Amino acid sequence: xxxxxxxxxGDFAPESVVAGVVEAVKEFDANIILVGIEEKxxxxxxxxxxxxGRIEIIxxxxxxxxxxxxxxxxxxxxxxxxxxxxxLLKEDGFDAFVSAGxxxxxxxxxxxxxxxxxxxxxxxxxxxxxxxxxxTFLIDVGANTDPKPExxxxxxxxxxxxxxEILGVDTPRVGLxxxxxxxxxxxxxxxxxYKMMEERVADFDGNVEAxxxxxxxHDCIICDGVMGNIVIKISQGLMESAAALxxxxxxxxxxxxxxxxxxxxxxxxxxxxADYTEYGGAPLLGVNGIVMxxxxxxxxxxxxxxIRATIREIEHDILRVMTERxxxxxx
Amino acid sequence: xxxxxxxxxGDFAPESVVAGVVEAVKEFDANIILVGIEEKxxxxxxxxxxxxGRIEIIxxxxxxxxxxxxxxxxxxxxxxxxxxxxxLLKEDGFDAFVSAGxxxxxxxxxxxxxxxxxxxxxxxxxxxxxxxxxxTFLIDVGANTDPKPExxxxxxxxxxxxxxEILGVDTPRVGLxxxxxxxxxxxxxxxxxYKMMEERVADFDGNVEAxxxxxxxHDCIICDGVMGNIVIKISQGLMESAAALxxxxxxxxxxxxxxxxxxxxxxxxxxxxADYTEYGGAPLLGVNGIVMxxxxxxxxxxxxxxIRATIREIEHDILRVMTERxxxxxx
Numbered sequence: 289x290x291x292x293x294x295x296x297x298g299d300f301a302p303e304s305v306v307a308g309v310v311e312a313v314k315e316f317d318a319n320i321i322l323v324g325i326e327e328k329x330x331x332x333x334x335x336x337x338x339x340x341g342r343i344e345i346i347x348x349x350x351x352x353x354x355x356x357x358x359x360x361x362x363x364x365x366x367x368x369x370x371x372x373x374x375x376l377l378k379e380d381g382f383d384a385f386v387s388a389g390x391x392x393x394x395x396x397x398x399x400x401x402x403x404x405x406x407x408x409x410x411x412x413x414x415x416x417x418x419x420x421x422x423x424t425f426l427i428d429v430g431a432n433t434d435p436k437p438e439x440x441x442x443x444x445x446x447x448x449x450x451x452x453e454i455l456g457v458d459t460p461r462v463g464l465x466x467x468x469x470x471x472x473x474x475x476x477x478x479x480x481x482y483k484m485m486e487e488r489v490a491d492f493d494g495n496v497e498a499x500x501x502x503x504x505x506h507d508c509i510i511c512d513g514v515m516g517n518i519v520i521k522i523s524q525g526l527m528e529s530a531a532a533l534x535x536x537x538x539x540x541x542x543x544x545x546x547x548x549x550x551x552x553x554x555x556x557x558x559x560x561x562a563d564y565t566e567y568g569g570a571p572l573l574g575v576n577g578i579v580m581x582x583x584x585x586x587x588x589x590x591x592x593x594x595i596r597a598t599i600r601e602i603e604h605d606i607l608r609v610m611t612e613r614x615x616x617x618x619x
Numbered sequence: 620x621x622x623x624x625x626x627x628x629g630d631f632a633p634e635s636v637v638a639g640v641v642e643a644v645k646e647f648d649a650n651i652i653l654v655g656i657e658e659k660x661x662x663x664x665x666x667x668x669x670x671x672g673r674i675e676i677i678x679x680x681x682x683x684x685x686x687x688x689x690x691x692x693x694x695x696x697x698x699x700x701x702x703x704x705x706x707l708l709k710e711d712g713f714d715a716f717v718s719a720g721x722x723x724x725x726x727x728x729x730x731x732x733x734x735x736x737x738x739x740x741x742x743x744x745x746x747x748x749x750x751x752x753x754x755t756f757l758i759d760v761g762a763n764t765d766p767k768p769e770x771x772x773x774x775x776x777x778x779x780x781x782x783x784e785i786l787g788v789d790t791p792r793v794g795l796x797x798x799x800x801x802x803x804x805x806x807x808x809x810x811x812x813y814k815m816m817e818e819r820v821a822d823f824d825g826n827v828e829a830x831x832x833x834x835x836x837h838d839c840i841i842c843d844g845v846m847g848n849i850v851i852k853i854s855q856g857l858m859e860s861a862a863a864l865x866x867x868x869x870x871x872x873x874x875x876x877x878x879x880x881x882x883x884x885x886x887x888x889x890x891x892x893a894d895y896t897e898y899g900g901a902p903l904l905g906v907n908g909i910v911m912x913x914x915x916x917x918x919x920x921x922x923x924x925x926i927r928a929t930i931r932e933i934e935h936d937i938l939r940v941m942t943e944r945x946x947x948x949x950x
Contacts (some may be wrong), residue, residue, distance in 0.1 A: 312695060355801070379909050397703070408867040419860070420864060433805055434806045434810075465760060474845065475764040475765045475845055477765075485653030498848070499855050501856060502857055502860035513798070514806055514846070515845070515846070515849055517798040518796070518829045518846055518850065518853075521798075521852045522830065522832065522849075522857075523830075523853060523857055525831060525832060525833050526833055526853075526854055526857055526858070526892070527719075527857070527861075528830075529833035529892060530861070530892055532751060533751060533888065533889055534885070535884035537886075537888045537889065538882065538885055540885070541885060543881045544884070546878070547825065547879065547880070547882035547885075548882055550874045550877060550878025551869065551874075551875045551879055553867075554865070554872060554875040554878075557864065557866075557868045558861055558864055558868065561861055561864050562932075605789065
């Protein structure tokens with residue numbers, strides 16, 4: 289099993305990425321190909337002990353920066369770590385690609401160079417969100433901002449396969465993110481999707497309101513890329529702002545400061561709620577290859593977890609299972 | 620000044636509504652007309668002492684339930700407290716209407732019976748959200764799920780008037796809720812709105828990501844009704860789930876329990892972040908009347924605060940100021 293990892297992706301690259309990769313080869317039965325500026329990656333690798341022959345470097349002279357437009361990986365920087373990494377998947381038969389770099393660039397390079405799975409028209413990014421119960425698989429969190437109803441239907445089918453095969457949910461229940469629970473709520477677009485889902489998705493639970501996501505009562509929640517993106521950014525922003533406010537409040541009272549120390553280990557558990565870096569990566573679904581997008585702020589543990597998630601996808605032959613599932617549902 | 624209040628609106632009506640109204644007449648210089656089932660409202664009123672002659676009851680025999688479709692106030696239940704209340708505004712020259720009842724029904728009755736302000740095509744609900752700094756006025760949080768770009772432009776202008784006149788911001792800065800900060804991000808619809816805002820809205824700050832809302836760096840944030848609704852429901856759901864998780868975690872450790880007691884007054888401050896019931900009500904803007912929508916779970920304090928907010932709108936002659944502002948901006 290050979291997994292390609294973008295050594296230059298993310299805010300703490302290549303340091304965090306290389307450290308995560310070293311942990312991964314020690315823990316999992318997979319070899320890693322690090323793609324990036326060879327000299328820099330080599331320098332990081334030298335800081336670590338790891339089983340020889342398990343990590344290889346492939347040189348990619350340029351890097352897509354986080355703020356650059358998505359299309360730069362296709363036009364200006366065809367020799368970037370993202371473009372080279374995706375090509376290795378396509379041309380050289382490697383098994384998966386992991387990147388904590390520019391999400392738009394990874395989506396664009398994957399879509400154009402790998403192409404789509406049979407029966408899927410657009411890519412979608414799924415995200416495993418920790419909830420009060422267990423987790424919810426939210427899709428799409430930002431790949432497709434102008435979807436048609438059938439794209440959301442395809443996402444629902446892919447989400448069911450992913451949560452069943454990879455996350456071990458026996459019969460994944462699907463909800464549609466909407467502004468009210470009753471059928472007939474929401475925009476004209478939402479009503480159209482609802483009808484399509486009701487007809488074609490098994491175990492469809494109807495509309496879900498955003499307030500219910502963190503209760504964890506649905507295995508998969510389907511939405512367009514704009515809504516999904518809002519959900520994760522609101523959650524992130526609110527938890528960060530709440531933490532900042534808590535620190536400010538605590539600092540006003542010595543008694544509260546002592547109380548906070550006594551509660552610390554418990555407060556740390558709260559941070560995990562809605563923390564989508566816990567899973568390590570967000571699978572890019574619909575493209576004809578196993579691609580995992582890690583958060584730009586990924587630490588070594590997140591990179592290692594993202595690699596573990598791709599290993600599961602490879603072991604479960606996820607692309608074949610998804611294609612079969614979609615071909616069984618007439619579209 | 621005469622303010623009409625829906626006595627039957629909300630999960631704790633008429634009890635909470637009547638209690639809030641009694642507090643309001645003691646504190647503010649406004650008379651209240653309670654609309655609802657006379658017998659029930661009278662029974663609640665008898666429990667309180669209040670200045671005689673300041674609260675009047677007008678009978679409305681039916682009530683729109685929270686789960687009923689919005690149009691019921693227009694067709695089936697024309698004698699509901701919502702329909703009667705809105706008509707009092709239109710026909711009898713009362714100054715404002717406050718309801719914690721079915722939001723959709725209030726929006727529908729207001730739009731159809733009061734009509735729109737000159738230059739405004741669709742209603743929008745604004746919400747004052749407490750943030751780390753001060754507050755942000757988010758609009759629309761659910762009145763218009765299928766807006767055209769010009770509807771969002773009109774919302775932006777109304778939001779600027781509201782935050783200036785009612786909330787006292789000298790030159791309100793406006794942001795557009797989007798999935799990225801750079802111009803050119805987001806859906807085709809988002810790009811179109813961006814362009815329109817850039818050309819026609821003074822003090823336009825460009826795109827805002829959802830993660831930034833609670834930092835409070837924008838006075839007004841504009842979005843469509845679906846996005847706004849997601850924002851408030853996610854925030855509400857996440858804060859509730861975090862609180863539930865915190866209670867669960869604390870109960871596991873006696874030390875943490877003592878710590879929590881020591882922190883209690885500080886933890887209570889955190890609850891106010893993103894708590895949109897703090898302001899008491901959400902102004903329904905764009906209709907030709909002052910209408911305030913309170914949260915379904917409003918307690919007496921929220922009802923009182925909602926009444927105070929409408930008093931400010933009346934004192935500032937907000938409908939005239941908004942109409943003037945919109946007519947100055949060529950649409």
